[in-house]
Amino acid sequence: MGEEISIRLMDIGDIDGVMAVEEDCFPVPWSRGAFVNELQANQFAYYLVAEAGERIIGYCGVWVIIDEAHITNIAVHSDFRRKGIGEALLTAGLELARTFGAKKLTLEVRVSNKAAQRMYEKHGFERGGVRKRYYTDNQEDAQIMWVMME
Numbered sequence: 001m002g003e004e005i006s007i008r009l010m011d012i013g014d015i016d017g018v019m020a021v022e023e024d025c026f027p028v029p030w031s032r033g034a035f036v037n038e039l040q041a042n043q044f045a046y047y048l049v050a051e052a053g054e055r056i057i058g059y060c061g062v063w064v065i066i067d068e069a070h071i072t073n074i075a076v077h078s079d080f081r082r083k084g085i086g087e088a089l090l091t092a093g094l095e096l097a098r099t100f101g102a103k104k105l106t107l108e109v110r111v112s113n114k115a116a117q118r119m120y121e122k123h124g125f126e127r128g129g130v131r132k133r134y135y136t137d138n139q140e141d142a143q144i145m146w147v148m149m150e
Helices: 012-025 032-040 085-099 114-122
Strands: 005-009 045-052 055-065 068-076 104-110 126-131 142-148
Touching: 005 085, 012 032, 012 045, 012 055, 012 068, 032 045, 045 085, 055 085, 068 085, 085 114, 104 114, 114 142
Parallel strands: 068 104
Antiparallel strands: 005 045, 045 055, 055 068, 104 142, 126 142
16 A cells, blocks of 8 residues: 555544545535534444545444444545555444444445445345435435344
8 A cells, every 4th residue: 555544533623634535435425514413413423534644535434323333434535445445444343333332234335336345245244125216416226235243
């Protein structure tokens, strides 16, 4: 990877960097306010950031509610893809969920995103149902995936 990558908990000062990743990755990005709300008002939300030097290059959101967790999003800036950063964020997110007592974790992924689905399957995720027209930008279906935590 060249530069050392670190992963840590997100704080409010990271939002500018996270927004740069969000806008690079998604046709309909979350708003700044949505991230502020997640960090300050959602008692179930935990967010991680991946950094290369001082630059935020990716992030992962995890909700933990009692013994179930949900990955809200994993995003890696296009300049840093295919370097294992998404997988490192997933691994850190799974560990975070496990630390807070999650026994099961779910997520949604675009049915067309085969690379992400393969990564999730590599970590023990199984396919569940499909959420029809889940993505608002193009009405694409979402594949629900889940994993039992050990």
